[in-house]
Amino acid sequence: MREMGRRSEHADHPFRAMPPDEGGGQIVAFGAPVAIVLARRPTVLVIRTGQRDVVSAACPLAQSLGLTRGMAAAHARALVADLEVQDAEPEADIVFLDRLARHAARQWTPTACVSGPDGLWFDLTGSTHLFGGEERFCRRLLAFLARLGFSARIAIAGTPGAAHALARFGREIITLLEPGREAEAIAELPLTALRLEPGALQSAARFGLERVADLYPMPRGPLARRLGLKTVERLDQARGSLAEPIVPVVPRDAPQVGRQLLEPVGTPESIAQVIGDLVADLVAALRTQGLGARTVLLTCERVDGEAQRLVVGASRATRDEQHLMRMFALKMGELDPGLGIETMGLAAPHCEPLGAQAVGALLEARGQRRDIASLVDQLTARVGSSALFRISSEESDVPERAARRIAPLDLAKGWPQWKRPARLLRRPEALSNVLALMPDHPPRRFTWRRQDYRVVAGDGPERIHGEWWRNDREMWAVRDYFRVEAEGGLRFWVFRRGDAVEESTGDLSWYMHGVFG
Amino acid sequence: MNTSALPRPSADLSALREQVASCPRAPRTVLPFGIAALDDILADGGLNGAGLHEIAGQSATLNDDAATTLFAAGIAARFASERGADVLWAATTFDLYAPGLEQAGLAPDRVLYGEGRKDRDVLAMAEDALRYGTLACVVAEVKAADMTATRRLQLAASDSDTPILLYRRHRSRGRCPMTAPSAAMTRWRIGCLASERPPWAGLGRPRWQIELVRQRNGKFFTLELEACDAQGRLALPAAPGNRTASPRSTVATERAVTHAA
Numbered sequence: 001m002r003e004m005g006r007r008s009e010h011a012d013h014p015f016r017a018m019p020p021d022e023g024g025g026q027i028v029a030f031g032a033p034v035a036i037v038l039a040r041r042p043t044v045l046v047i048r049t050g051q052r053d054v055v056s057a058a059c060p061l062a063q064s065l066g067l068t069r070g071m072a073a074a075h076a077r078a079l080v081a082d083l084e085v086q087d088a089e090p091e092a093d094i095v096f097l098d099r100l101a102r103h104a105a106r107q108w109t110p111t112a113c114v115s116g117p118d119g120l121w122f123d124l125t126g127s128t129h130l131f132g133g134e135e136r137f138c139r140r141l142l143a144f145l146a147r148l149g150f151s152a153r154i155a156i157a158g159t160p161g162a163a164h165a166l167a168r169f170g171r172e173i174i175t176l177l178e179p180g181r182e183a184e185a186i187a188e189l190p191l192t193a194l195r196l197e198p199g200a201l202q203s204a205a206r207f208g209l210e211r212v213a214d215l216y217p218m219p220r221g222p223l224a225r226r227l228g229l230k231t232v233e234r235l236d237q238a239r240g241s242l243a244e245p246i247v248p249v250v251p252r253d254a255p256q257v258g259r260q261l262l263e264p265v266g267t268p269e270s271i272a273q274v275i276g277d278l279v280a281d282l283v284a285a286l287r288t289q290g291l292g293a294r295t296v297l298l299t300c301e302r303v304d305g306e307a308q309r310l311v312v313g314a315s316r317a318t319r320d321e322q323h324l325m326r327m328f329a330l331k332m333g334e335l336d337p338g339l340g341i342e343t344m345g346l347a348a349p350h351c352e353p354l355g356a357q358a359v360g361a362l363l364e365a366r367g368q369r370r371d372i373a374s375l376v377d378q379l380t381a382r383v384g385s386s387a388l389f390r391i392s393s394e395e396s397d398v399p400e401r402a403a404r405r406i407a408p409l410d411l412a413k414g415w416p417q418w419k420r421p422a423r424l425l426r427r428p429e430a431l432s433n434v435l436a437l438m439p440d441h442p443p444r445r446f447t448w449r450r451q452d453y454r455v456v457a458g459d460g461p462e463r464i465h466g467e468w469w470r471n472d473r474e475m476w477a478v479r480d481y482f483r484v485e486a487e488g489g490l491r492f493w494v495f496r497r498g499d500a501v502e503e504s505t506g507d508l509s510w511y512m513h514g515v516f517g
Numbered sequence: 518m519n520t521s522a523l524p525r526p527s528a529d530l531s532a533l534r535e536q537v538a539s540c541p542r543a544p545r546t547v548l549p550f551g552i553a554a555l556d557d558i559l560a561d562g563g564l565n566g567a568g569l570h571e572i573a574g575q576s577a578t579l580n581d582d583a584a585t586t587l588f589a590a591g592i593a594a595r596f597a598s599e600r601g602a603d604v605l606w607a608a609t610t611f612d613l614y615a616p617g618l619e620q621a622g623l624a625p626d627r628v629l630y631g632e633g634r635k636d637r638d639v640l641a642m643a644e645d646a647l648r649y650g651t652l653a654c655v656v657a658e659v660k661a662a663d664m665t666a667t668r669r670l671q672l673a674a675s676d677s678d679t680p681i682l683l684y685r686r687h688r689s690r691g692r693c694p695m696t697a698p699s700a701a702m703t704r705w706r707i708g709c710l711a712s713e714r715p716p717w718a719g720l721g722r723p724r725w726q727i728e729l730v731r732q733r734n735g736k737f738f739t740l741e742l743e744a745c746d747a748q749g750r751l752a753l754p755a756a757p758g759n760r761t762a763s764p765r766s767t768v769a770t771e772r773a774v775t776h777a778a
Contacts, residue, residue: 371651372603372629372649372651372652374649375645375646375649375651375652376629378645378649379631379642379645379646382638382641382642382645383631383632383633383634383638383641383642386632387631387632387633387638388629388630388631388632389629389630389632390625390626390628390629390630391615391625391628391630392625393616393625399614399616402616403614403615403616405630408629411626412625412626413625413626414619414624414625414626415615415616415619415625417620417747418616419620420614420616420617420620421583421614421617422583422586422587422590422613422614422617422618422621423579423582423583423586423612423613423614423617424612424614424617425612426612456711456714457712457714457718457719457720457721458719458720459719459720483720485711485712485720487711488709488711489580489709489710489711489712489723489724490578490580490709491580491709491712491720491723492580514614514617515579515580515582515583516580516583516617516723517580517583517584517585517586517587517588517709517723517725517744
């Protein structure tokens with residue numbers, strides 16, 4: 001294919017100029033790992049873009065029925081009656097792809113990264129021979145993904161751009177491209193394959209450009225002016241005249257330390273001693289990596305081959321030796337050493353970055369909040385994780401819905417200053433023999449829990465409307481709350497259902513809801 | 518034997534005694550109530566900030582229970598605002614209503630709640646929290662705590678300079694939980710009293726009967742006080758003007774006077 005127009009000259013990318021050790025620089029891209037849905041009904045995933053739902057993925061069955069990506073969800077539903085529609089989760093997809101990239105970086109090649117929302121790039125230069133050549137590697141990869149429940153398409157090419165295009169738009173499931181033939185291979189593919197921006201694609205469609213080959217004969221200056229410089233760059237990257245380096249993900253192993261014991265240990269003191277040594281090692285490892293542990297896992301292998309595990313969690317990333325020791329000391333009773341423990345290991349499967357702390361926070365200034373994270377961990381280890389909480393406000397006027405439990409280190413918000421009792425009854429209790437003036441007066445007397453009360457004074461009503469958006473029964477419901485004081489200084493919080501004017505607001509029954517001090 | 522050396526040590530001793538007498542006591546954090554009538558009778562001039570204080574309702578009714586809760590909340594709130602730290606509130610059955618506690622001064626970002634299955638869990642949590650030493654105050658609700666448990670709490674409190682309020686719930690009707698021995702610095706009983714009628718139709722500020730059953734190095738007494746305000750402060754009721762007081766409150770005042778005497 002003859003190229004017309006001027007070409008601006010580039011200095012060759014240093015890595016591209018390096019002689020590759022087998023064949024050429026190979027980039028594998030495998031695109032669109034789609035989960036194989038083993039359902040009988042055709043299934044599509046939809047994502048909301050602007051005002052409408054668009055199909056973001058379709059299962060093979062749905063594809064055979066003519067449903068494609070980018071179709072409006074309503075259109076798809078109209079075409080196929082028995083269609084299963086689920087919401088797409090792009091964030092979860094990215095997280096999974098990232099995990100896959102990390103796995104690849106550990107197992108197959110040091111340079112791997114996520115490309116786009118549906119693909120991965122591996123730089124396979126010099127690593128496929130470890131797996132028996134390119135083709136066998138591709139088949140192995142496909143089998144691996146099939147075990148995970150995914151279908152995939154793989155292309156190996158000299159440039160990331162060409163591999164990306166061939167993996168998504170090529171004819172075969174596995175495409176192996178000889179080096180130097182990228183321009184030829186992608187010539188017949190649609191322009192979308194070049195990762196162009198939506199605006200550039202639109203203007204290309206206006207000019208009647210459909211295939212990648214349509215761009216080859218065009219002069220570069222006008223092309224850049226009409227479709228943007230980015231388009232020219234993408235074209236050059238796919239053909240290999242412009243370098244496109246891959247930014248690899250860096251796999252990180254969980255910090256791990258271990259001790260082989262000379263003799264099996266079984267006494268609490270010796271086990272505590274070993275745990276102390278291990279914790280010191282782990283803290284040193286964490287410090288060099290700039291990490292703090294959220295979860296620490298202790299594994300003890302007994303003489304009879306059984307492994308005992310102990311997990312402690314921290315509510316905030318920590319590498320405080322004493323704190324970790326204190327938490328292990330609380331849980332050490334769960335260990336059963338049996339005839340003796342011969343290997344002990346400590347790992348931190350869940351870590352978070354933890355930098356140096358400013359000294360200002362360590363000085364105990366007056367009026368400054370002191371950290372209670374380690375107290376929270378200690379109490380949690382003692383009584384369980386759900387036992388410790390704060391109470392924060394919920395945006396609701398209905399008293400029993402106004403408070404909710406949050407995690408102990410979250411920030412709690414307060415309530416408006418309406419009078420509220422110190423303790424609330426678990427559910428409102430009905431009052432009997434109520435004597436009250438309607439509509440706006442507190443009761444004069446009532447009977448609660450088989451005891452009569454004569455009311456001396458009262459305050460109210462505080463009217464609380466039902467939350468109609470929750471259920472139909474609360475549509476018109478009204479509660480009128482009164483604070484009343486009975487003889488002897490007994491102060492109560494009672495309410496009446498209904499406003500005594502409209503019948504639909506309630507049946508005018510009275511309830512006790514709380515007690516004031 | 519040199520007899521002339523004898524008087525000199527005794528002179529040194531008396532000088533030392535003078536020094537000891539003149540130097541101030543070890544600085545202890547004491548939280549005064551800000552009410553002279555109450556602070557004067559308390560041996561420390563307020564609540565000792567490094568000790569165990571027990572409180573209970575005068576009766577098993579829910580009203581006295583709520584009053585006692587608010588009394589504890591008010592004290593905890595004042596400790597929290599003075600020390601700028603959090604409060605741990607540990608209980609077995611959790612039926613506290615946090616908006617109500619906020620109106621006694623205990624803001625939700627100041628309180629950490631703990632829910633234990635048994636009294637033993639609550640006492641262990643309280644002791645851990647005391648030993649930790651960065652909390653402003655610990656409140657523990659229990660049904661039973663024996664002498665050993667209270668002594669442990671008292672030691673932990675004095676070691677870490679953190680106060681603990683042990684709220685003893687009534688186990689059975691008509692039996693005061695304060696009859697069991699305890700190592701507490703002070704023991705209080707709180708009951709509801711009729712509030713004063715304001716000139717408008719409505720409720721006045723609630724009143725409580727505060728009874729100090731026992732204190733170390735001091736007398737017991739009974740006092741009628743107005744309930745906690747939004748900062749957790751109690752107040753002395755104003756002298757009645759030209760209106761006649763309600764019969765119940767007169768009786769209570771008389772009783773208070775006789776107890777104080």
